[in-house]
Amino acid sequence: DIVMTQSPDSLxxxxxxxxxxxxxxxxxxxxxxxxxxYLAWYQxxxxxxxxxxxxxxxxxxxxxxDRFSGSGSGTDFTLTISSLQAEDVAVYYCQQxxxxxxxxxxxxxxxxxx
Amino acid sequence: xxxxxxxxxxxxQPGRSLRLSCAxxxxxxxxxxxxxxxxxxxxxLEWLTVISYDGNNQYYADSVRxxxxxxxxNPTNTVYLEMSSLRAEDTAVYYCAREWLTNxxxxxxxxxxxxxxxxxxxx
Numbered sequence: 001d002i003v004m005t006q007s008p009d010s011l012x013x014x015x016x017x018x019x020x021x022x023x024x025x026x027x028x029x030x031x032x033x034x035x036x037x038y039l040a041w042y043q044x045x046x047x048x049x050x051x052x053x054x055x056x057x058x059x060x061x062x063x064x065x066d067r068f069s070g071s072g073s074g075t076d077f078t079l080t081i082s083s084l085q086a087e088d089v090a091v092y093y094c095q096q097x098x099x100x101x102x103x104x105x106x107x108x109x110x111x112x113x114x
Numbered sequence: 115x116x117x118x119x120x121x122x123x124x125x126x127q128p129g130r131s132l133r134l135s136c137a138x139x140x141x142x143x144x145x146x147x148x149x150x151x152x153x154x155x156x157x158x159l160e161w162l163t164v165i166s167y168d169g170n171n172q173y174y175a176d177s178v179r180x181x182x183x184x185x186x187x188n189p190t191n192t193v194y195l196e197m198s199s200l201r202a203e204d205t206a207v208y209y210c211a212r213e214w215l216t217n218x219x220x221x222x223x224x225x226x227x228x229x230x231x232x233x234x235x236x237x
Contacts, residue, residue, distance in 0.1 A: 049227035097222040101173040
C-alpha cells in the first residue's frame with residue numbers, strides 16, 4: 001500500500017497570511033502514461049464531512065476558491081492557501097489514487113488562526 | 115440536489131453486528147461506485163471499502179476484511195455496510211461517499227460525502 005505522510009500535524013496562521021501543507025507519498029504517484037499525479041486534497045471543517053478540494057494534484061474542484069492551490073509531482077506535494085480566511089479553519093488531508101484499492105489518506109494537517 | 119444520508123448507527127456491544135444504510139438522491143446512483151470511510155474520535159480518515167457501480171466487485175481494507183460487507187441496491191439508490199464481530203476500535207463516524215468516476219471498475223476518490231452516522235462499540 002502507498003503510505004501518505006503529511007507535515008506539519010498542525011499550523012497556526014494569521015488571517016490573510018499564507019498556509020502551506022506538505023504531503024509525501026511512499027512511492028511516486030505520477031503516471032507515466034498521462035503525466036498526471038494521482039493525488040487529491042480534502043478539507044474537513046469542524047463537525048463536517050470531508051470536502052473534495054483538489055484532484056490531479058492541482059485541479060480545483062468546482063466552486064473551490066482560487067486561494068487554494070495544489071502543486072508538486074512524483075512523491076512530494078503541497079497545498080497552499082494563499083490568504084487564510086476564517087472559514088479555512090479545518091483539517092486538510094491528502095489522498096492517493098495511483099494504486100487503489102486501498103485508497104490511502106495522509107494523517108491530516110490542522111489549520112487554525114494565529 | 116446531490117445528497118447522501120447515512121443511518122443505522124448507534125451503540126452496540128462488542129462482538130455484535132450492525133447494518134448501516136446510505137440513501138442517495140439527486141444523481142444517477144447506478145453509475146457511481148460507492149465508498150465507506152470512517153473516522154475514529156479525534157483521528158484521521160480511514161478508507162474501508164468500495165463497491166463497483168454494478169455491485170459486481172467489492173474491495174476492503176485489511177482492518178475490516180472478513181468482518182464488514184458492502185452491498186448496494188440500485189433500484190432503491192441505497193448502499194449498505196454490514197458490520198459483524200464489532201470491536202471497540204470500530205467506534206467511529208462512518209461516512210458513505212460517492213466515487214467521482216462513473217461506469218468503470220477502478221477508483222479514484224470521493225466527490226460527495228454524507229454527514230456520517232456514529233457507531234459506538236461498548237459494553
